[in-house]
Amino acid sequence: MRRRALARMGAALVATAAALSAAACTPEPEPAPEVTVTGEPGAMPDLEYEMPLTVVEPVVEVVWEGTGPELVDGQPILVDYLAEAGGDGAVVGETYSGEPKAYLLTAEALGIDIFEALRGQRVGARVLHLVPPAEGQSAPTVAVFDLLPTRADGEPVPPREGIPTVELGEHGAPSITIPATEPPADLVVQPLLRGSGPQVAPGQVITVQYTGVRWSDGSEFDSSWGPGKLPAPFPIGVGSVIEGWDAGLVEQTVGSQVLLVVPPSQGYGGTDNELAAETLVFVVDILAASGGPTEG
Template identity: 55%
Template sequence: MRRLGAVAVAVALLVTGCTAPEEEALDVVVSGEPGERPTITYRTPLSVDETVSTVIWPGSGPELVEGRPALVDFWLEDATDATVVKESYSTNPTARILSAEDLGEDLYETLRGQRVGARLLQVSPAPGNGAADFPTVTVLDVLPTRAAGEAVPPREGLPTVTLADDGSPSITPSATEPPADLLTQQLLRGTGRQVAEGDVITVQYTGFSWTTGAPFESTWTSGSPVWFSLDSVPAWSALVEQPVGSQVMLVVPPSYPLGVTQSEELQGQTVVFVIDLLASRAATTPEGSAPDATAPAGGTDPTTEG
């Protein structure tokens, strides 16, 4: 995904200050770097009769697919006084299904047809359905749901990884003996933030048996990324210093606890994880939010759009 410089876009919306004698066009200014929380400037309080959305900058990655997961960061403010209601930049991105049923009609229309890398602005009236009693200003960043980076030739003796069109991996087992120690091998080298100890990571992954190559657990079944703390899976601490955007093979000998529920057939076996690193954030616990301690299958914190 290409990098963009600082962006400040004044968006003329049909919104009005509640104290204004008549309707007038006001500006909502969104600034900030890609991958960082936005800064939003506008006159408060705002009132708007219907939802308005616009593209702050377009994405250059894959187009979002109807009925499939979309991964977004969001910043949602109460437009009456510009207070932050909810946001994901200090915790972890949110995975949602691209459908009106899952997102609601307004957010669905905002995201529909967009590409990975886009930054979007949505201004909505109070929904009047009990979800909120105030209008909202929301900025959304569309994030990738699969790794993308420079291919790295794997070392000899490791399983061969093949990717399907949607990015889901399969492996051809190696005929060699499995390594006795924990082993990491980059398959794609990303360019994002490096994973730090104790981070909460957002990933797609599949776990395989070294011996048979058969998968035993995968997020690709639904295609929805998950998130969890590295501290909850000791073997995955080997991902520290790997850059976000990478795809990494992690070979785990049976001496390491995995943090997953294994079948009897996997007990005492070496397993192979193919992991797409989509985001990594320092573990923080803002008010009303907490990292999920269950791993690898984590959870998401849905946006509230009404």
């Protein structure tokens, strides 16, 4: 009995020694690179790190949490971003001096690294993403993403009577019902949600979600909603869109949803467009306003 016990003890000591030896030979994991991100929401972040930066494995750090809806795989996302080369801090790309970019939240649209970094995040978050050098690159990428809303998020505004009614789908797409009356002769501008962002100024580029239908039969003729579609940018207040948009969306606030009833004279009237004789109804979500005199 004693010999057997000693044999078992000896075997255990050998196994323990082997495990300790293997652990001693295993290299310590590389510490995560230190990158400091400062700056206010809506403004280009400032990045501080020692250069050249070494990144061995992808790193995702949430600078601050979002409080909006969780991003949904396959659905649109809207981002402002700054990307730098970690070797010397050179800017690879950024959107803060222009307008934000819309993508589908898929690995195909974003690349697998960015897709994995952003999926599961919430609107309003700021995310730091460090990526090792790709093939053919000499430096890692240091990127910051600000996740912006893809639908209006303002306070509800009671609509007036006699105008089209709007119901919203799960992800914000509007369904528009036309009343059984003659269309109004003048432009109707009815905020449905009033956002808390800055006012839209002439000369800016607004990024919007929108749907347009005919008053005559309620049929849809254009929309940014739907599978594979994305929010779209438009110059506003400079004659690049129909007059009804210029007149109705300037001075609205970012985050608002606005119903426009546009008579032919402020739509496509006087052109050979197939909608020239139509009164048009739009529901527009104003997601961002960039450039223009407010940033001059």
